[in-house]
Amino acid sequence: MKFRRPRKAVLMVALVVTLALLCCGGSVTVLLLNGVINDNERSFLNASLGCGKGGAVDPDSKMPDISGYNASQIRNAAIIINVGSDLGLPPRAWVIAVATAMQESALVNLGHLGKRNDHDSQGLFQQRPSSGWGTPAQVRDPVYASTKFYSKLQTIPGWDKMPLTDAAQAVQISAYPDAYAKHEPLATQIVNMLADGAANAVGNSVAMECAASGAVAASGWTIPLKGPVGSGFRSRSRPNHQGVDISVDKYRPIFAVASGVVSMVKCDEDFRGRKTCNVDGYPGKGGCGWMVEIIHAGNVMTRYCHMVQRPFVRENQQVAAGELLGRVGSSGNSSGPHLHFEVHLGNDRSSAGATDPVRFMQQQGAPLGNEE
Template identity: 55%
Template structure:
């Protein structure tokens, strides 16, 4: 038996998606320091004619709290109120420019890498000589005058102007989109900031990172949509067995009861770590036939590594996956089809999420809240 947990299906606990109540919330203000600018943030991100429609997805899909205009700005992990204030300026400039929320996440994550969300002065020879501001933009490279680059709003606008010129930036991996703007000596460094940048955007906008931008209006994600957080449903199907239930404490994922042959999609951009039959056995074991409870293993399965050392796992495929180890995949890309190979009593996708790059049981977390936080509630009939 491999390090993978046994994954038989359990159809005793079907769940239905809860209806969402949509309320119209007031606009809230954030007073942000930077170049003497008064920054006004709305709880939504669209720019349509009807504010109620614009904030539909943020209010309906988001669970992040609204920042109290009369209170202190929050801290998020190691990012205190002053740094969150700079993130708010970046987000607000993006909204003013009609940049979709995906761009806000890219911009905030980039500033996290370049300056730790600190408005840097001229660091001299210690840091690329004339790099300045939240994005370490250089006057000598045509980004602007030093006094301009010390204004967070100006420097954010310059970042977005270049980002919008990147072909397909909304569907590119965050680190790729950021690198095409920044031309950094460390092009892979941006990716690790994506999860926290997503949290910050959700907090300051009441959940815009959980939404889908369509025609400059936000709405809740539907089947096949990719949210601003960069995630999508692996399949659209009801959850029929939950994570580590009292009946099955060793069940390290959720079972989604999709029909045999249903396409399975990568939940987010990433790199394939594993694509094989589990367990390999002594030659008498086969993943090319239907499994049964107690047979053992995931059958045909795939593990994908995503930004922030998140790993997703997809088990019981009907045949060999259509991706191989080392492949770079995009969110929504088909990686295989639903089956019932391995330790399984019927066709379904067993879906797992692991943190800290740990593929074992110790790294497994409940996929349902993880995906909901990214705007992709699991469940719903195919």
Template identity: 55%
Template sequence: MTDFETADEHGEGGQRRLRPALLVALAAVLILVCCGGGVVSFFLDAANKTVTYDSGCGNGKLVDVAAEMPNHRRLGQEQVRNAAIIVRVGQDLNVPPRGWVIAVATAMQESWLRNLPNLGARNDHDSLGLFQQRPSTGWGTPEQIMDPKYASRKFYEKLVTIPGWQTMSLTRAAQKVQRSAYPNAYAKHEELASTVVNSLTGGAARAVGDQTDLQCVSAGQIAASGWTAPVKGKVGSGFRTASRPTHQGVDLIVPRGTVIHAAAAGRVIKVRCDAIGPNGKPWGCDRDGSPSVRGCGWFVDILHANGIITRYCHMVKQPSVVVGQSVAPGQEIGLSGTTGHSSGPHVHFETHRNSDSSKNGAMDPVQFMQLMGAPLGGEP
């Protein structure tokens, strides 16, 4: 399968490796329930050693938690211990791993995982603790809220009462619990929170299900990280291969009419037909393309948290979403086809960083989706 290579979307360049934004520098022994339901003891030391995720979702190993990260976002011993408490309480309450990610991300936004006391003149009303819960609004006494275990339990107890919380975007679920004055602030912590949960549990954020039965994610299933494979199909032409160095995505081989899922929660920023015929005139997307036609055909771009953009090309007809629409992870956005520069039915899938949909922002979707716990590939 082939895809049109436009001047603004493709270009020469070496393959880039996505490095997760996390540095955890501490020494602590943590006892946690891991992915298979058994108790696992492991040690996070100065070298940031972790355990291996036995189920092998993604690349079968955890993210390198010693990757570079800005100094102002580094997690110290207190913060990681608090994250471990949040995760452990979620496990004890039998909350699925998606809840752990939401809870850790929420505490990152509210307190940067610090158990904050009353800060006097700098305090926000009577907010306290990891989740900045307020005694005056019924969360508990000040003494109770300052107990990280109690605060975590109260967060989860509210979260699980929200219908559909597991399939909501992280920011919507967190906001329904917290009712923050900054409802969109939680989303930016999702990737980091997923990495922390992976580091503490041996990779639970890479899977779907509860802690007694975690499974690798299939297309349409949403990992605890909030990501899912857009379709289930073999990876054909890869990212910036030797034979196609300007190929800025990967081709996922699926039959015509296969449902394409949004890879994560986000906002649709582009819906377009850009097929151009051999004569330089519009070819249209009401018919199949060919290797002599240029363009993605019908395609969709979605902007996700942290400036990640995903692109889905060659849809068989006009997509089922519109510009400006918010989409949930796994939501249907269109059907696969072979419009534009294509020799047969497939989905050309791209991932970009820094809100840059050009060649400069492109990164290997296979590596990125492994990191997110939603590996590409498999039989449709």
């Protein structure tokens, strides 16, 4: 079977587009005569913005090198992406599907493995003929199997807003419901490599500003809030500054940048051991003030400091990307209202685990530093 390339988007004559473009940091206003933007038009506009062009490479072409996966496995990922594109689904669905197949089959189109099989599960998604997924031959057809996965995914209310592992589990009903989350970072990378940055594409928005609009990128990441980045990561003047400061007015809402589990909520002690977070701090006071930490897929931890009041979330609470955490303040070691935002790799709270949030968030398709 010859696999088709994803259909290229075509803007109809009836579409009036006004572009004010500063590459993902600027704004793009799309005005449609009928007030509707479809998925193909959205993909075209994402490409125009440089925010993810959408559509996989030809599965018959040479596959890129991705550590841990051979060309045949990556070709199967390309087929999964192509099917999602042909169905008109957004790149977030492709990431979910690829991550699911990574967990279920390591992107290998498995036949019946006898006693090693989980019941009669077969194919990329380990779908069971006895459970109504199709005949053995059908579930071993990557195009058919991908189509069935996407069809079931679309029946899950709010699948595009769920943490990836919840959406995948709702389709697969696995005995290991939390197993999918660990594949999200690499699945995002695979989609980006095969589909020319598609995982950085925006979701549903008529006023399209890439992920900088506050929309959740297909990678599952978004920005904590809009605002200019002031003091940067480990700058010359502040070599021990383990995050970045986003300077905005007090009481501005702060959002979770990705789905995860809240690992810490506290009033951080100052240098004198005091927990005085309900008042404005000052330089030299010490401490993060009211703060939140979240553990995300891939053992990435994000930290949010200097909130004006006790955060709105609690420890061990599951949060979704874009969920409200609290409000901007100036508690702790602070010279004025701002969000101090950190990203730590390997769930390492120390300075050794800290990485530059600007660079990291850019890689997730959710660039920081965008003003209102």
